[in-house]
Amino acid sequence: MAQAGDTPLLFTNVDGSRMPVVTNICASRELVALGLGCDESEIMERIAAAGDSQAEVPRAEATxxxxxxxxxxxxxxxTHQKFDGGPYIASAIAAAFDDTHGLNLSYHRGMKLDDRRMVLRILPRNLDAYRERGLTEFAFCNGVSVPVLLGAATSFGIDVSEMGIANALGTSPLVEVGGHTVPQSELVMVCEFTGEMADEGPFLDxxxxxxxxxxxxxxxxxxLFLRDDSIFHALLPGGPEHKVLMGMPREPTIFHxxxxxxxxVDVHITPGGSSWLHAIVAIRPRDDGDGRKAIEAAFAGHSSLKHVWVVNDDIDIRDRDMVEWAFATRFQGDRDTVTFQSKGSSLDPSAWVETRETCKLGFDCTIPSDRDAANFVRTPPAMDLKLEDYLD
Known part of the structure; x- marks a missing residue:
């Protein structure tokens, strides 16, 4: 799986498995765009719009x-690594219902303890809040559509419907399986919390x-419910699909x-920052100080963010050379750096383990408002020629 990069793979003869395995279905922006039926450049705008205006969620018969x-x-x-704490389900979505907040979808990795039990990694977010409110049972779903994969990965708030977001991205019906309302899935595991706690990990993140x-x-x-032709969706921890599904849905929250x-104008969670810790943002400043304000807002929009670069909208934020050029020519460290201590990501090994305390840095690489902007623009070639017109 690791050697395949972002190429989708289908394994039809998996030792010890009752079903085939597919991976890397969302391992690149190109694949996500294919799954949504849009251009790569439209993905963030589509997800952001879906967060603003969730669609009605249709129902279908569970056949x-x-x-x-x-x-x-x-x-x-x-088992993905030699140091894994055990075999893992890394690509399943918990579908949990609360009388006040409704249906919530969220990703949770599950480490197998035995043939009936798993220990789940649960962050202090929505599913944890549902447990605090008395939730004892939920459906653990594997093998859903691309819109549902993306909807479940968003984090707009406990009262925002992930299925509403999914259906704004593409039609994704709900079905009733085993007494639970779930997105159409390849397999549905009805699980209950036992009240026990167990060690979870290590796990490559x-x-x-x-x-x-x-x-x-x-x-x-x-x-346990299967389809007649179920295919298990496996996700390689730390691989491209993991990074796309975790990082891409944070771009619209920063944008908002x-x-x-x-x-x-645009937001890019960078692969080099593990698709989680680094972002590059393009803005069209309206007032003095907008670059610094955008830095502060970016950290508010994605609390795990560690470093952010803010540039003008003439910079292609997915072109690393252009971003570095803006960093080199428009930034002064003593004037344009924003730094503060705050809680960061539990995934950052350099942060303080017990408290997650980390140093956050923002770099305002926008054109200084007190300078002539013409002096900060790349000069195009003096003549626009086609070299082949002058060669034999």
């Missing part, structure tokens, strides 16, 4: 499902370094935050 013995044996639950071992909640598999204070 083709059959209940089988509730066991994890025979599922392609993979986005930074391609091992995440620490934590005591996390244990769940027990109660019921910055748009409250200035004209935000």
């Amino acid at each position: 083709g499902y059959r209940e089988v013995e509730a066991t994890l044996e025979g599922l392609p639950i993979l 986005l930074t391609e370094t091992p995440d620490i071992v934590r005591s996390q909640p244990v769940v027990k598999l109660k019921r 935050a910055i748009s409250q204070i200035t004209d935000c």
